Amino acid sequence: MRFVPLAVAAALALTACTANRQAGPSLGDRPRPSGSASQSLPAATIELWHGFSTDAEVKAFEQAIAGFRKKFPQITVKAVKGVQDDQITQAIRGGRAPDVAASFTTDNVAQWCRSGAFQDLTPVIRQDGVDLSVLPAVARSYTAFEGRQCTLPLLADAYGLYYNKALMKGERPPRTLSELTALAKKLTVRNAKGDIEVAGFIPSVQYYENSPSHLAPMVGATWYHPDGTSAIGSDPAWKKLLTWQKELVDWYGHDKLDTFRKGLGDEWSAEHPFYKGKVAMVLDGEWRNAMIANEAKDLDYGTAPLPVADDRPDLYGSGFTAGTVIGVPKGAKHPQQAWELVKHLTTDTASLVTLSNALRNVPTTQASMRSPDLAKDANFATFLGIFSHPKTSTLPAAVNSVFNQEAMASFMAKWEKGGVPDLDAGLKGVDKLIDDKLKLSGG
Incomplete structure (x- = not known):
C-alpha cells in the first residue's frame, strides 16, 4: 500500500466535499439486467483508475482483472495507472468520471459518501445477494459512512x-x-x-x-x-x-x-x-x-x-487497519458493468490472492486469507491475524478525517517536547479544535 502524506490528503478531502452531483446513469435508478449477469450485460468499454504505478503493481492489477475479462468477454476494461484522489475528484466534478476508481487512502470515504461523489452500492449489494459478512467488520466500517456503502475494501494494511x-x-x-x-x-x-x-x-x-x-x-x-x-x-x-x-x-x-x-x-x-x-x-x-x-x-x-x-x-493480537478502497463514481458511463468489476475485484478469491501475492498487502475476505494459494510465511501471517482479530480497529470515517489526525499529531509532538503543562486541558483543547471544525462542516 502506498503512503499518502496527510498534507496532500488534506487538500484532497477539501476538494471531495464539492463533488458535483451531475445527472447521469446510476446504480440506484437503473434496473438490473434479468438472467445471468455475464450473459445479459451489454458490451461496453469501462475505465478503471487506480494509483498503482510500478511495473510489478500494474502487472498484478492486470492479472487480477484477467479473471473478470474471462467472465465478461464483452466488457473491455481500460486500466489507467498512477491516478490520485485529487484527479478522481476533479474528474467527477468536471463530468469526466471514470467508471471505477480505487484509492489508497480511506480519509476521503466520508466526503465521497456524503457528497454523492461515489455512488451508494447498497442497492446492488442487496440485489446481488453479496454477503458482506465475508469481510471483517472493521473493513466494512472504513468503506462506508452514514449508512452509505459507497466503497468496498480491495486490499488492507x-x-x-x-x-x-x-x-x-x-x-x-x-x-x-x-x-x-x-x-x-x-x-x-x-x-x-x-x-x-x-x-x-x-x-x-x-x-x-x-x-x-x-x-x-x-x-x-x-x-x-x-x-x-x-x-x-x-x-x-x-x-x-x-x-x-x-x-x-x-x-x-x-x-x-x-x-x-x-x-x-x-x-x-x-x-x-x-x-x-x-x-x-x-x-x-x-x-x-x-x-x-x-x-x-x-x-x-x-x-x-x-x-x-x-x-x-x-x-493483544489486534492492531490498526485501513486499506485500498474501490467504488463507482457519480457520472460513471457504464455503472452496471462497473459494479460487476468492483464486485469481482473485491470478492473473487483468485483475484484477491493474485493482488496480495504480488503487492504483499492483506487480502480482505475470509476465503482469500484462508486460500492455500496465498503466500504467507510466518512474518506475513502475523498481519493476517491482526487484520482478522475481532478487536482490531480503524480510524472511523469522518468528514474532517485529515484535519482531526493532524490536530492530534501536532498536539502529541508538542506534548512529547514538554510544551503542554496540563495534559487534561490539552486533550480538551484538541476536542474543541475537532468539534469546531465539525460544526463548520455541517455536523
Whole structure:
C-alpha cells in the first residue's frame, strides 16, 4: 500500500466535499439486467483508475482483472495507472468520471459518501445477494459512512511490531507497554557522551509510522462519540497512551532522541534504520515484509502484534487497519458493468490472492486469507491475524478525517517536547479544535 502524506490528503478531502452531483446513469435508478449477469450485460468499454504505478503493481492489477475479462468477454476494461484522489475528484466534478476508481487512502470515504461523489452500492449489494459478512467488520466500517456503502475494501494494511532478532539477543517480543519500555531501555546503546547509537524503540510521534491512529489501538483509544464529536479528551485511554509515550521520550532525553531520529535513513529507501540495525523494534505495516525482501534480504527479523496496555490484555493480537478502497463514481458511463468489476475485484478469491501475492498487502475476505494459494510465511501471517482479530480497529470515517489526525499529531509532538503543562486541558483543547471544525462542516 502506498503512503499518502496527510498534507496532500488534506487538500484532497477539501476538494471531495464539492463533488458535483451531475445527472447521469446510476446504480440506484437503473434496473438490473434479468438472467445471468455475464450473459445479459451489454458490451461496453469501462475505465478503471487506480494509483498503482510500478511495473510489478500494474502487472498484478492486470492479472487480477484477467479473471473478470474471462467472465465478461464483452466488457473491455481500460486500466489507467498512477491516478490520485485529487484527479478522481476533479474528474467527477468536471463530468469526466471514470467508471471505477480505487484509492489508497480511506480519509476521503466520508466526503465521497456524503457528497454523492461515489455512488451508494447498497442497492446492488442487496440485489446481488453479496454477503458482506465475508469481510471483517472493521473493513466494512472504513468503506462506508452514514449508512452509505459507497466503497468496498480491495486490499488492507495491518500494523504490527517488527523486531531485529540479532539485537533482541533471545528476548521475546514485548506484549505489554511496560515490557516494551523495559526492553527498549535494555536494547538502547549510547556512546560515552550519552548520545544514542542504537534505539530499542523510538516512541516519538514524529517517527515514520508512529501516527496517532496507528498507536491508539495499543490502548484501545477511541476518536469519536456516536454523534461524531471528539472523544479524545474524555477517553482515559488517550491519557494513558501519552503518559507512557512521554515517559519513554524523557528517558531518552527529547533533544537526544530528536537528534538521533533526524539523522536516520529515509523510510522508503534501503537506508531504513531498521535494516541498518539502528533501531531494534519498529511499528510498521505488512508491506514492510516485501520491502525487506527487496532491500535487506539478509536481515534476520521477526514480526508480532503491537504491545498493548498492561490492563488490556484482551487487546493483544489486534492492531490498526485501513486499506485500498474501490467504488463507482457519480457520472460513471457504464455503472452496471462497473459494479460487476468492483464486485469481482473485491470478492473473487483468485483475484484477491493474485493482488496480495504480488503487492504483499492483506487480502480482505475470509476465503482469500484462508486460500492455500496465498503466500504467507510466518512474518506475513502475523498481519493476517491482526487484520482478522475481532478487536482490531480503524480510524472511523469522518468528514474532517485529515484535519482531526493532524490536530492530534501536532498536539502529541508538542506534548512529547514538554510544551503542554496540563495534559487534561490539552486533550480538551484538541476536542474543541475537532468539534469546531465539525460544526463548520455541517455536523
